[in-house]
Amino acid sequence: xxxxxxxxxxxxxxxxxxxxxxxxxxxxxxxxxxxxxxxxxxxxxxxxxxxxxxxxxxxxxxxxxxxxxxxxxxxxxxxxxxxxxxxxxxxxxxxxxxxxxxxxxxxxxxxxxxxxxxxxxxxxxxxxxxxxxxxxxxxxxxxxxxxxxxxxxxxxxxxxxxxxxxxxxxxxxxxxxxxxxxxxxxxxxxxxxxxxxxxxxxxxxxxxxxxxxxxxxxxxxxxxxxxxxxxxxxxxxxxxxxxxxxxxxxxxxxxxxxxxxxxxxxxxxxxx
Numbered sequence: 539x540x541x542x543x544x545x546x547x548x549x550x551x552x553x554x555x556x557x558x559x560x561x562x563x564x565x566x567x568x569x570x571x572x573x574x575x576x577x578x579x580x581x582x583x584x585x586x587x588x589x590x591x592x593x594x595x596x597x598x599x600x601x602x603x604x605x606x607x608x609x610x611x612x613x614x615x616x617x618x619x620x621x622x623x624x625x626x627x628x629x630x631x632x633x634x635x636x637x638x639x640x641x642x643x644x645x646x647x648x649x650x651x652x653x654x655x656x657x658x659x660x661x662x663x664x665x666x667x668x669x670x671x672x673x674x675x676x677x678x679x680x681x682x683x684x685x686x687x688x689x690x691x692x693x694x695x696x697x698x699x700x701x702x703x704x705x706x707x708x709x710x711x712x713x714x715x716x717x718x719x720x721x722x723x724x725x726x727x728x729x730x731x732x733x734x735x736x737x738x739x740x741x742x743x744x745x746x747x748x749x750x751x752x753x754x755x756x757x758x759x760x761x762x763x764x765x766x767x768x769x770x771x772x773x774x775x776x777x778x779x780x781x782x783x784x785x786x787x788x789x790x791x792x793x794x795x796x797x798x799x800x801x802x803x804x805x806x807x808x809x810x
Contacts, residue, residue, distance in 0.1 A: 542703030543746035596702030616759030617651030692720035
């Protein structure tokens with residue numbers, strides 16, 4: 539967390555605020571946030587660069603900068619990118635000062651997030667799987683990806699080399715929408731089931747983007763939009779963290795198990 543919908547929301551929120559704006563300085567409060575190059579090189583190289591484009595690859599944000607450099611941001615579990623409205627606190631790891639006198643804050647409570655300044659963004663994101671919302675990601679391509687996979691469905695959806703962008707929230711929600719058990723072996727899906735799962739993945743991601751992402755709580759590590767606002771998709775989650783509640787489709791009790799070290803939520807009646 540944040541996952542694809544949250545990172546895409548951040549991208550869309552930031553785009554009108556930072557495009558064409560020059561970074562005039564940076565303050566680093568924890569050098570461990572810089573994955574590459576060194577913290578000292580990072581400060582020198584990024585100062586004076588203009589933000590030309592803002593993209594996303596899976597859970598990574600990519601700022602294309604003047605001079606052919608790319609600032610790649612991975613927010614990991616508890617990262618935030620906030621603009622001006624929020625005061626710096628002990629979790630602020632870096633502040634980018636912009637020429638319009640605004641500040642872009644990289645806040646990261648658990649210190650897992652990383653900043654990369656590279657010439658080629660593929661150095662960081664090149665091993666990711668296909669983007670599930672791109673037009674090139676067709677049901678046929680998805681079926682081909684699943685065909686030789688024998689593992690359980692839910693851990694496979696979390697594998698960023700298989701498919702980019704899904705985390706634990708949406709890897710729970712999509713199988714529920716598709717009426718598939720999270721332990722179902724991927725290579726046993728019928729063509730109709732592959733089609734259902736394909737549509738479910740795209741629909742849950744698109745709905746979450748429409749809602750501005752999912753904010754699960756009020757701790758400093760919970761997702762926020764750049765303005766500091768919460769997302770709203772938590773109001774529409776159907777099984778994730780709904781243990782003991784009624785299935786919204788059939789009324790059966792939502793159950794939880796641990797699969798691959800992650801909490802996994804499902805309806806035992808709808809997802810046999």
